[in-house]
Amino acid sequence: MDVNLIYLAIMTGLLAIIGAVTIAIWLAGRSSGPKKIQEISKEIQKGAVTFLNKEYEVLIIFVVVIMMILMIGETHYGKIEQYSWIAFGMGALLSALAGNIGMRVATMANGKTTYAAERSLMHGLQTAFSSGAIMGLTVSGLGLLGVATMFLLVGESHIEALYAFGFGASSIALFARLGGGIYTKAADVGADLVGKIEAGIPEDDPRNPAGIADNVGDNVGDVAGMGADLFESYVDAIIAAMALGAAMAVVKARQPFTPEDDDMLVRLMGDVSITGDQAMILPLLLTSVGILSSIVGILAVYGLKGGKSPRTALLSGTVVGAIMMGLLSIPVITMYIGEFVSELYIALMAGLLAGMAIGFSTDYFTSEERSPTKHIAKSATTGAGTVIISGFAVGLLSTAIPVVVICIAILISFEVAGLYGIALAAMGMLSTLGVTLAIDTYGPVADNAQGIAEMAGRGKVARQRTEELDAVGNTTAAIGKGFAIGSAALAALALYSTFQSVSGIDHIDLAEANVTVGLFLGALMPFIFSAMAMNSVGKAAMSIVDEVRRQFREIPGLMEGKAKPDTERCVAIATKSSLREMVLPTIIVIVMPLAIGYWSLEALGGFLAGSLVSGLLLAIFMSNAGGAWDNAKKYVEAGNLGGKGSDAHKAAVVGDTVGDPLKDTAGPSLNILIKLMSIVALVFLPFFV
């Protein structure tokens, strides 16, 4: 195996991080604006750090316990792959690091964005996008760096230890997505219910004790959560491809080589004929190409600043990144393999194009400029009931294109390059993560910048411009959510392919009762998990509501603006209750695949397939219905159908309220659920065989 190429991947990972640092230095040099902006920005940052620190207190225990379990499983039972516990720790550490950096940068950039927008729209755009670019490059850089380094450390013979790296990343992602999702909606509901409705003060009013917690929540959920989610998908796809390469090497080396081995080889790789080493290294090289393409995409956004609308500038980044990936991977495949293996390229591109198609489908179903959302807004004129029904139907219908697109990607990639092809498709979809995540992260920063403009009482220009930036962010955020779900599904499918090939069971036959039962139980998991997440939001929100009411009642002069609210306490309560609420779902998600696997390995195969398919459908439904309700409300607020304060607006607000926990808590957590259960199955597989 050519170790130099692994070093090359590590260097590319470092290059991405250097790029991130460069942008961070530039960003740090931007003015933080007047004192009032700085104060609020600091408070949000402090709240975010408070959340992260509290989260780490719980996380560290969780991580240490799992590491010990893995270590005991290795040394005592000989069932867990060597180095797994280190890999787990490393995966958790890097994911947490990426999230931490992303959060700090985003909360630093929001005030700067407000101030920059006062000077010009493009300055604001650049500032917000810079924090996104830092996040995108950090996540993809640390992802590649981590996987490549771990691979160097454990070597080909212990490649199964890489699953634990993914497991570590998964755990952090669950904390960020589920815990963060509960936090953000609890704070939001708490702030709105008492502040806006009971006390009658406007949104983002500085007198609202939960206002800061609400803004912290945007960063916790949309920045740290999205980052950790995609970090996990990113490394899972690479790991799955490498593991399948290793599995192929084992089959190829068999002596004597039976016809069954040949069948297995076709299932693993289709008609592609490359060596096992090549199959293991190629994912690292293609990921490196993806990082370079992302950097070009990011530069394109900066370059296009003159004369273009913010929306065009951002979307062109995605397109340029994808085109670069399409172009650069041709010579890289050709040079490395010695000839252009079109099958590998086709699989990669199938995923890349599928990701874009899912993004555009999401945009269609949730954008306020398209008919589905306009239809929901129109149904607001006949009351809240019809808003919910029409949004519900739009959400259900919106599952069609993503599922069909994923099916096409599966068929093409499997046809050309077997299970390895499916993993390549997942990698293809995620390859340009550096730039796609940059654009995703832009959204919450722009959202916060708008909130700060409000809270700091900035002038009309600042408000108008930050609102415009925020509107663009809504579109890109919706696309990002669709992309996150699609890539989670493909990454989980890649892990599932790995599970199929390394579990040693010849088939997961739906004609067997235990597989069918596994399928039913697996499909049930996302339903129960979502129900728990939604109930948790309700409970956590109630503790915020109580606290905000208490402050309005007990702090003299608060309503008159003479005294300051105790925002820190709200942050602390939201943090504590969100972390408490995620304990039970986490245990269920980890224990269920273990219990099913212990009972029957075939049932586990059905279980994972069931959770994948129902998780994907529910996640798309929830995310798109939520996005469409959100934008239908915005559409009415923009002055249509009676505008703000009309009956239609009140009805549309109900839709938005319903959509919030669906699109920001339950839906995104399902991305983690489907990957986490697959990776748990892989890590603990030797116990079941």
Place this chain on the structure above:
Amino acid sequence: MDVNLIYLAIMTGLLAIIGAVTIAIWLAGRSSGPKKIQEISKEIQKGAVTFLNKEYEVLIIFVVVIMMILMIGETHYGKIEQYSWIAFGMGALLSALAGNIGMRVATMANGKTTYAAERSLMHGLQTAFSSGAIMGLTVSGLGLLGVATMFLLVGESHIEALYAFGFGASSIALFARLGGGIYTKAADVGADLVGKIEAGIPEDDPRNPAGIADNVGDNVGDVAGMGADLFESYVDAIIAAMALGAAMAVVKARQPFTPEDDDMLVRLMGDVSITGDQAMILPLLLTSVGILSSIVGILAVYGLKGGKSPRTALLSGTVVGAIMMGLLSIPVITMYIGEFVSELYIALMAGLLAGMAIGFSTDYFTSEERSPTKHIAKSATTGAGTVIISGFAVGLLSTAIPVVVICIAILISFEVAGLYGIALAAMGMLSTLGVTLAIDTYGPVADNAQGIAEMAGRGKVARQRTEELDAVGNTTAAIGKGFAIGSAALAALALYSTFQSVSGIDHIDLAEANVTVGLFLGALMPFIFSAMAMNSVGKAAMSIVDEVRRQFREIPGLMEGKAKPDTERCVAIATKSSLREMVLPTIIVIVMPLAIGYWSLEALGGFLAGSLVSGLLLAIFMSNAGGAWDNAKKYVEAGNLGGKGSDAHKAAVVGDTVGDPLKDTAGPSLNILIKLMSIVALVFLPFFV
């Protein structure tokens, strides 16, 4: 084969019908009350007949087209089993007949119930229950009669023709559930939106032009729809068991008998050793036992009239029926096989008990006396948004028990008696349909009786008593819905087992890309189908709204009560638009499995499994969320949390509005979807092999 036993089954079927006729004669002799009640009752009956006649106009074309396709498939391509077209026609005819009789009886009984309730609560109960008993006995009698007669006609060698009998029943069920579901909710929304909200007149006011259509709708959806749905499940379960018996006979007769044949035999029957003839006849005998048990259960309801509450009287019918089935099937199995084959009995009982467990789970999650619904009602105090969120979460969570119960039933029945065991479990769940359907049908009749008491302006006693009867009906209706979903799932699973064994494919391997793609696409179907159904309700409702508005505007003196509304026109419009709206979903449901099967038989296996699992989960979710919202509203209306007219009540009404199309249109239609796609796959299977 002992043909006498088939005659015995036919006799039992006839016995059930004689029982139904006896009760009908008794019911016809009951007073129809004063003229006003008779008038309204007649109008509802006329509306129901109008719907049925219009439906038949479309149906007859549909049925003839399919019969021709089957005939061409048989004679021209030699791919469709002989006699299939006759069986299809017979299945459609008997299902339509059962629905027609049930509707006519129910609409005849509602006015009589109102009048009987004025005399005493128990008289009212008996009258309403009698119409249910007629429905229950007719459906189960015609079901057994039809299957047994067809079997006698086509013989063992053409047993596959029975699938077409199920297909015929399925088609009618789809028209009744989907078309009926769209009709009932469109009429309901139309009546409420213009009548209650715009014109400000109370519910069931005689001035409302859509009032009759609304009452017709209850019968169309809840009587004809429920009846056709369960008729289908009932015959599907019997047919699946008989077909598996025939498959076993073929395997047993193989010369030479290979180890693979032995494996196949174990998969088909477990360790049960009975002859193929016995396996084919036993389902008919056990169904006969079920009919006798149901008759005893029905008599128990009449017998318990003194001193017991209506709820206890009704529920004891189910319990007595189940106990009788448990007792009587022991000697029947023993006498027929020659020894007591406990495996067969265990499989049967697993289904019977699972059905009851699902019923009780449904009751728990939707009854206004239990905490989930009370919790939803409480969340109404913080607005419509929280009502929807908490109901959504309750609905998601409520999927757990039914799915786990079905899994246990699958595992037990498969363990003891293979795929045949699963079919027996489905039969066990449905065996006492005579009495369970009687209790289900009681609900809508009591509901109508209450509406008539209102419209006819009867005294306080009549209103109070019919309301009490209606409240009991709500509980039993919820239990009935859960039972309908559970039995549809088990019946579909039995058909799926048949598909597995007769398709000749050795496995439906999730490790193959086309099976995975099939699974994804299958799971997608219920989502798209539900979305279409919900949109259809919206469109059909709008045409009613326009018509009601027109009548209020154009008929002079209508609001003052001086002129009569043109209720017939509303019925005609609701009928026409509901039938128009169901064309596209019907085509999709029939064409999709054909397309997938044409592409790949393995993919079809995945497709059916996917649609079954996601259809089951969505159906339970929709049905229970809808039921819980409905009862949460009723809980508030009973004077809790501020009672009628409070803000909490307004919020609870939104929940009810949202729940309606879920629980009465989309959810129940999914029962048909999962069965219909399986049966289409079976009928057209020879084209794909």
